[in-house]
Amino acid sequence: MRLPQGGGCQCGAIRYEITGPPTVVYACHCTECQRQSGAAFAMAAVIPQAHFRITTGEPKMFARQTSPTKTMECWFCPDCGTRLYHVPGGAAYPNRNIKPGTLDDTSWLVPTIHFWTRSAQTWVHIPESAARYETQPETLGWTAPGSR
Ligand SMILES: [Zn+2]
Numbered sequence: 001m002r003l004p005q006g007g008g009c010q011c012g013a014i015r016y017e018i019t020g021p022p023t024v025v026y027a028c029h030c031t032e033c034q035r036q037s038g039a040a041f042a043m044a045a046v047i048p049q050a051h052f053r054i055t056t057g058e059p060k061m062f063a064r065q066t067s068p069t070k071t072m073e074c075w076f077c078p079d080c081g082t083r084l085y086h087v088p089g090g091a092a093y094p095n096r097n098i099k100p101g102t103l104d105d106t107s108w109l110v111p112t113i114h115f116w117t118r119s120a121q122t123w124v125h126i127p128e129s130a131a132r133y134e135t136q137p138e139t140l141g142w143t144a145p146g147s148r
């Protein structure tokens with residue numbers, strides 16, 4: 001993993017930088033992540049807020065209701081629509097859950113936790129070495145991303 005490292009959207013209007021390693025890299029197989037990514041699952045790298053900054057452009061935010069009392073901020077490029085990061089629970093959340101496929105170097109990304117395996121596509125094989133959860137536990141060392 002190279003640090004600091006840049007990342008950005010497909011059109012280049014938004015660029016960001018991470019200056020520290022993720023707390024965790026996870027894969028989520030929930031149906032919302034499948035819809036959002038248009039793929040079988042989504043990945044996230046949980047980066048402490050102090051180690052993340054936007055260096056070019058201004059992303060736009062869509063607030064998704066994840067429960068009657070919670071929303072998740074979904075930040076994306078207003079020009080090309082690339083989803084860049086999520087902030088579950090809003091301003092109080094101390095991390096940025098970045099979409100790690102938007103980093104300039106994705107070669108080091110290995111998810112160690114898989115969430116919502118009960119809705120995983122049948123052809124997806126999860127490595128034995130990874131932790132797996134049928135759904136998503138609330139109590140982890142970092143704040144759960146709060147998706148469905
Ligand atoms: Zn863009």
Ligand SMILES: [Zn+2]
Nearest residue numbers: 028030033147
């Ligand atoms: Zn999900």
